Amino acid sequence: QSALTQPASVSGSPGQSITISCTGTSSDVGGYNYVSWYQQHPGKAPKLMIYEVSNRPSGVPDRFSGSKSGNTASLTISGLQAEDEADYYCSSYTSSSTVVFGGGTKLTVL
Amino acid sequence: EVQLVQSGAEVKKPGESLKISCKGSGYSFTSYWIGWVRQMPGKGLEWMGIIYPGDSDTRYSPSFQGQVTISADKSISTAYLQWSSLKASDTAMYYCARSVGSGSGSYVIADYWGQGTLVTVSS
Numbered sequence: 001q002s003a004l005t006q007p008a009s010v011s012g013s014p015g016q017s018i019t020i021s022c023t024g025t026s027s028d029v030g031g032y033n034y035v036s037w038y039q040q041h042p043g044k045a046p047k048l049m050i051y052e053v054s055n056r057p058s059g060v061p062d063r064f065s066g067s068k069s070g071n072t073a074s075l076t077i078s079g080l081q082a083e084d085e086a087d088y089y090c091s092s093y094t095s096s097s098t099v100v101f102g103g104g105t106k107l108t109v110l
Numbered sequence: 111e112v113q114l115v116q117s118g119a120e121v122k123k124p125g126e127s128l129k130i131s132c133k134g135s136g137y138s139f140t141s142y143w144i145g146w147v148r149q150m151p152g153k154g155l156e157w158m159g160i161i162y163p164g165d166s167d168t169r170y171s172p173s174f175q176g177q178v179t180i181s182a183d184k185s186i187s188t189a190y191l192q193w194s195s196l197k198a199s200d201t202a203m204y205y206c207a208r209s210v211g212s213g214s215g216s217y218v219i220a221d222y223w224g225q226g227t228l229v230t231v232s233s
Contacts, residue, residue, distance in 0.1 A: 001172060003154070034215035038155070045205055045223040046147075046155065052212075057221065089155050093215040098171050099145070104154035 004029065004090055004102035011108040017078040020105045022090030023071060028100055030071035034093035037066055037075045040104075041086045049088075050075060077107075085109040112136040114144075114206055114224035121230045122196050129192040130227045132206030139187035140164040143209040143217035146180060146191045149226075150202040160209055160217050161189060169217075196231045203228050 005023040012018040022029065022037075029035055035053045038046040048057050050066035053073060063084075065076045073092070077084055090102040117131040132144060145160040159170035163182040170180070182189040189206055204227050207220035 003156075032215060034211065034218040036219055038220070040155075045226055046207075046220070047223070048219065048221050051219040051221075052215075087154075091155075091157070091218070091220075093211075093218040096172070097169055097214075099157040099160075099218055100171075101147075101155040101157055 001028075001094055001096060001098065001100050004092060004100055006088075006090060006102040006105045008103070009106045009108065011110055012077075012080045013110045014080050014082065016080050017076060018080060018107065019077075020075045020088055020090075020107070022073040022075070022092075022102045024073075024092055024100070025071055027095040028092040029068065029073050029090075031095060032093045033068070035066065035068060035073040036091045037064075038089045038091070039084075039086045040089065046089065080109055082109050112208065112222045114208060114222055116204075116206060116224040116227045119228040119230070121232070123233055124196060124198055124231055126196050126231075127192070127194050128196055128229065129190050130204060130229065132189045132191075132224050134187045134189070134208065137208070140184050144182065144189040145207050145209045145217065145220060146178075146189075147205045147207060147220070148174075148202045149205065155205075158191070158204075162217075163187075163189065196229075198231050198233075200229060201231045 037050040146158040209217040
């Protein structure tokens with residue numbers, strides 16, 4: 001199975017909003033509401049930010065939100081802060097009963 | 111407090127075998143899936159496979175099927191990832207993660223992660 005498609009990089013200034021896309025197929029993103037998003041700072045383990053397309057775990061700021069339309073899921077971060085600078089990965093359940101990650105997006109806060 | 115503690119860094123030669131571990135605590139180990147994720151140097155995350163320690167039900171990504179073995183010992187709340195013959199291309203950070211979900215996606219959400227085990231394979 002192929003990795004989900006994410007932009008290699010996005011950037012924004014503090015206070016602005018950015019959106020990261022995650023494109024798959026009808027066999028993964030489009031077929032299930034099982035999209036998750038993870039944040040990874042350099043040298044650290046990933047951290048769950050969004051699950052089941054749009055749900056936030058306890059402790060994740062409401063500046064982070066998720067959505068999906070067709071085969072594309074999106075992560076939006078509003079009110080960007082310096083500490084949001086990190087790599088972000090989407091993942092999805094697949095029709096093969098496996099999980100597939102996106103290639104990752106590097107977020108730079110200018 | 112949920113914790114996943116992984117074994118330490120390993121340096122191995124090509125052709126050698128290796129088994130790394132992931133010990134869970136602070137929750138019912140047999141009631142949650144444990145997944146393994148590879149991250150090659152400077153690269154993204156790759157889902158390798160997953161095991162349900164309660165009954166050892168195991169699923170593999172097609173990319174890793176036959177290349178690694180995932181197992182668990184529920185008596186000591188520990189999951190394992192093993193190789194029978196390492197290659198230089200196995201050099202990577204490996205993470206374990208407790209995985210949850212609902213319905214058919216009962217293991218799609220990695221809510222707690224281990225600290226990672228760095229495996230270096232070099233002659």
